[in-house]
Amino acid sequence: MIASFLAGVRRIAVRSWVDVGVLVVLSLIGIVGLATAFDDSAYLRAGIGGLLIGTIAATASAIWRLGALTTTGLAIVLFFVLGTPVAVPTEGIAAVVPTAQSLTSLCVGAVFGWADIVTLRAPASLPDYIAVVPYVAGLVVGLVGTVLALRWLPRKRTTWRSSLLLVGPAVLYLASVLLGTEEPYHPGVRGVLFAAIALVWLGWRRSQRLGVSGSRAILWRKVRGTAIVVVAAMLLGGLGGWAFAPKPDDRFVLREEIQPPFDPLEYPSPLSGFRKYTKDLAEEPLFTVSGLKTGQLVRLATMDSYDGRLWNVASDTEATSASGTFALVGRSYPEPPLVTPEGSSRVEFEMTGYSDVWMPSVGYQDKVRYDDPQLAERADDLRYNAATGTAVMTSKLREGNRYRVTSIDQAAPVEGELDDVPTANVQLPNASNVPPIVAEKAAEMSAGEETAYGQLRAIETTLKTTGFLSHGAATDSVPSRAGHGSDRMTELFERSHLVGDQEQYASAFALMARSLGYPARVVMGFAPEVPEGTETVEVIGDDVTAWVEVPFEGYGWVPFLPTPDNTDVPQDEVPKPQSEPQPQVRQPPRTEQQQDDLVTAVEVEESDSDDDTIFNLPAWVVVLALSILIPALILLIPALIVGLLKARRERRRRRTGPGDRRVAGAWEEMLDRYSELGYAIPDKLTRPRTAADLEAQLPEDRRGGVQTLARVTDDAVFSGRDVDPDDAEKVWTEAMASVAAARAAATTFRRLIARYRIGAARRWAARVSAKAAKSDAQRRK
Known part of the structure; x- marks a missing residue:
């Protein structure tokens, strides 16, 4: 059993570990910037802990080739198991063992902490679940960034792909600015350090594409160029920040723009x-x-x-x-x-x-x-x-x-x-x-x-x-x-x-x-009245x-x-008689x-029926509900939105225009469905050749329908005759049958991912990727 388990382990290249290290360092620079929003170092422990937990979950996913759902589930389990000692240790047993209160704080902080942190007076120290905000932020950035670095970036190491790894740390850096106060935390040092590391890393990634056979002179020229850019950025950034940085009163922070939810005018004078x-x-x-x-x-x-x-x-x-x-x-x-x-x-x-x-x-x-x-x-x-x-x-x-x-x-x-x-x-x-x-x-x-x-x-x-x-x-x-x-x-x-x-x-x-x-x-x-010597009144x-x-x-x-x-x-002064x-x-x-x-500000017999009683539920009920609802919403809402877009697309193609246009729409809808299932759609080929390429990707027992549909579509489009709506509907039925066959031939993971894909978006991404690769190849020449 151990041998079979180790046999599935995937080796990680050294340069991929370098990518992960850069991601972690840049994320730490962003997390440190939250210092002005908290009154102690608890936020730093929570942020670093979340970053490491997310990185570990993503690394395990890459090493053992876990699926998206398994990776997400692993991250959620680690979030709750390790969240108590990392984010809310004061609510755990011996600061380590989770309790109902600590699990509730993790759920509440993940959902409501984002709103409270911008209305809570800085430095924020109460309630305890506020520390869950940097914990969640670090975990998400570490998880997503490491997955991209270990599983997505090695497939095609281009500059624009490498640049995408900087999005997560940049968002953390921006969040530290928006969630902070008018007094930033060492903005010059953090900003220059972030830019320098990012530029050096991008330059190194570009030099890696030269390989061992590349010219040493070219390599050194790129290193020197990168160094010059970094030094110039540090000088210009430092001088520019000193000269043009806004005064503390003019800085934009969310807590100055978002008003607290309490409205005293809702109560009587x-x-x-x-x-x-x-x-x-x-x-x-x-x-x-x-x-x-x-x-x-x-x-x-x-x-x-x-x-x-x-x-x-x-x-x-x-x-x-x-x-x-x-x-x-x-x-x-x-x-x-x-x-x-x-x-x-x-x-x-x-x-x-x-x-x-x-x-x-x-x-x-x-x-x-x-x-x-x-x-x-x-x-x-x-x-x-x-x-x-x-x-x-x-x-x-x-x-x-x-x-x-x-x-x-x-x-x-x-x-x-x-x-x-x-x-x-x-x-x-x-x-x-x-x-x-x-x-x-x-x-x-x-x-x-x-x-x-x-x-x-x-x-x-x-x-x-x-x-x-x-x-x-x-x-x-x-x-x-x-x-x-x-x-x-x-x-x-x-x-x-x-x-x-x-x-x-x-x-x-x-x-x-x-x-x-x-x-x-x-x-x-x-x-x-407080008589002398009286303690309690x-x-x-x-x-x-x-x-x-x-x-x-x-x-x-x-x-x-x-x-x-x-x-x-x-x-x-006595009032006059009533007569x-x-x-x-x-x-x-x-x-x-x-x-x-x-109207009075005191209602001594007023019941508490109007109070918000959601958090008076048993703690295990709140924890269980949030643990199920939050992942469910994260998974189901995007799928629902994509499903509605697909249904609108199919309805427009199926019911709009003359019969030949509807038949062509059936072909286009079939191609989009194949693309969403992960099948490769050849670009700029005739329908018969496209059908041949698609059927080559299907098992032998499921071939034939696509080529037939290609011939019927060409006949309807180029024959010049009117196509009866009933005939167009039959073509649609055949197209959807072909899609069902392709779906049955696909793996469970591909069928699940198809629920989150849109064919037009995939084609656009493929064109952008091809254009970037072509431009990169021309530059290498």
Whole structure:
């Protein structure tokens, strides 16, 4: 048995091994370029491992002459067996033995990793299946390139065939550019090295065609010429790259063009549900927080877009600093664009009654750690906006979820520090449908102040000292309507006294700041009381609050809290009796506001039926389904497309034109089918001679039909008589019978490959190959 096994081993020529070595080296140059997209060397291990696995599978295919399906199956088996230690070792047993989780990550990474890597903030470190992307890329390039080098290139060693081996490494190199960041990884060194090796190898391949009988002078002349070209390419490439390479901000990378899939506008405005907390959830525990400092605020959502009805998270296309620009993050977060750090905070959150996409946090997040295994499994659902310090969990936080946040704290300004500091030039969406009384009151309250900080503090002080706090609850002395639309802002300022809660005062202050030309945004969160020495605090609905942030040049976003503490509204503010019609006439439009009052960012009893549950299936089901579906789609979709093209071709030839044209179409269709089955079709011969050549390739018991068909076709085409459609259909029947005989005589492999071949494409490739060979022969002369 061993002797018969070794007898089938095919010897590989030395120059073929050189081709494989060049392919591997050039591919490594491309893989190394992914360094800027990852935060550790795991990508390099995965890429090199995939490249070696693909090369080994292709080498085994060449040595033992395996078929295409067997080679593909071997590569898939190696992909899963060796994928755990190479790509996702942290999910395997002892980093080597595959588990259901590691096999699932291999499948998910191969399918979804390509989309995540261009939306994941670089350097990418989370989720773990991202490392499968370079693993798959290296495996495919190594497999296809080595098969071409060992099995296809030796058949006819021409320059254009050799050049095709460079396609895979070039694609890897291009992928490292497109999947990277604005800061490339040693582009000059990698580019020059790639070009030099490729040129030297192509020159060597050309010199090999001289053989041992070639002139030594010619050989040395080619070597010197190649060396000159390589040196010139290195010099010109280096100088040109230094002179003309685009600046980092102008480089084209996919992650800058592809937007993350999370759209915050699909969710209701968090501020629209403010009264839900103060009324329905006032005493309900929402979450516990440990490590919170006295006076520290918990941020929930940041809003900078106002349309006259609501403050909302802006679309990421509205402005460069919009609050709607959320991106995937890894274990570490991006630095905020405008902040003056003053220490850091380490805070732990545990959800009790809170369930929403907006993630409670403090300051500007720097790191996050998940203490809850269920939440850790959904870590790749996290999106973060570095400009606003807002994080969202697209699959929603749930009861029992625990996580720890390390954040950067914004410094609080001391007296006089910002008196001469202007507001920062931050582009925010324009506020629309703002009532004129807002600007009038802003000018009135800020009169006498000349600096931006002085005007804003004057407005804040006026609101806090002249206004009154009321949540509109039954225990409040006067009613206070919910909402912060234009009508509510008008009502706030037109009444004899300012009455409202944090929702109205924060909205009013932000609009007043905007009317003075200062960028301002509204932040919704919680302000729990943290007594000195208290480690853990329970946050309830009544702790909800809202404030305003305004950016100052070189300093950061400074918070303003304009809500008053005084709840004793003077009695003359009590509404007039219901018998007087005026309050009824001036009722605000309730159609829209009622909806806003009911909409809330918290749905404590909402079921999880809308969640994406595909990955809640048993791991073995996901692995089995993907393991079957992915190879099936790779094999079946091309065959389906080719089959549809062939059916369209046959239908056009069979039903178009007069009878003689249809008979000729039957002959052409038969030739195409023979060509697709791998039979050699002679070029520029008459039909009888072509038929003779074809029948010579068939077994003796299957000959005769092709020559008969050739005579019938010539008679129909050259006789000048009309051919009846029924006669043409009979010719088609004979032609298809001949094709069936040829198919039966072909091997199983040739019949399978025929499903992926198109006769016209094969003829075009044959013409190109013949033309290239002829041109090459003329040059050798």
